[in-house]
Amino acid sequence: MAESKVSLKLLINSQTKKVLFAEANKDCVDFLFHILSLPTASVIRLLRERQGMVGSLQNLYESLENLNETYIQPNQNKDALLKPMTTDVASSEVPLLLLENATNQKLFYRCGYCNSYAYSDDSRAVCTACKRNMSSVMTYVAPPPVPKASSESGIVKGVVTYMVMDDLVVKPMSTISSLTLLNKFNVKEVGILQEKVVDVSMDEVSHVCQYVCI
Structure with a gap:
């Protein structure tokens, strides 16, 4: 990540004290999606196929899976995170804990x-x-490296603002999406909404990583 802290703008219902969603920049979304580069992505795919439910991590996985290629850096491939090489050799006989060794x-x-x-x-x-x-x-x-089409690092583009829900659903920010969420949460009065900007340090990010990977 480019900085030691990432900023999030929270939209809060002041009556229920509930965070409706967070407005996040590229650094935060890159971090969330790169959680999938851990063996976690292999585990998600296997559990989703066998059990059909893996909690909020499935939402994060599907957010990247459903994200339009328009928002992906031209030198990046979603499959690098969604289908890491460990899953190429995964089978019902391979213990999940051994998957990370499959790329030796x-x-x-x-x-x-x-x-x-x-x-x-x-x-x-x-x-x-x-x-x-x-x-x-x-x-x-090794073959010569492919020249990067973009000087921007990470997987998503930085010219877009993203919204992150409390269940780890991530999508590009839009007026329609915001209004749909307000309707979903039955918000009738805009006056009860409050904005709060929070800075998340690397230590707190580590706790998030440990939480979502449980």
């Missing part, structure tokens, strides 16, 4: 004695040309 780098070996083009993922394999063990580890060369 796989090694490949070649023969170190001849010019054979054969390779194997097992160092005990025998070279088809010289019949010796293929124990020479191959060196992986």
Whole structure:
């Protein structure tokens, strides 16, 4: 995150003392969505498929899933958070706690004695040309980085203000959405609404992370 604190503008019903929603900027929304980059995202997908309910984290997951690509940075891909590589090997037989180890780098070996083009993922394999063990580890060369289309970091765009509900539903801020929420909460008088700006420190953010991941 760019700063040690993030600011939230809360809309509060002064009669019920209930926070209707928070108006959040890019830094806050980036933090919430990046919670999904933890093995949490794998757990959510599996639990949603099997049980159909994983609490507020499901709302956060679906908020990013349903967020229009218009709001996503051009150099970002939602699937990086929604479908991390750990889920590619997930199955009903794999314990959930082992999923985070599924991305361990796989090694490949070649023969170190001849010019054979054969390779194997097992160092005990025998070279088809010289019949010796293929124990020479191959060196992986990464492709050149793709130039970023945007200098802005994070996953969502910063020119948009977002609204965050108490159940972790996140959506772009709009007048229609705000009016719909006021109707949902049966707010008849605008005069009872109060705005309050709060700064959330990194320590408090850590508590939020621990809370939503329980």
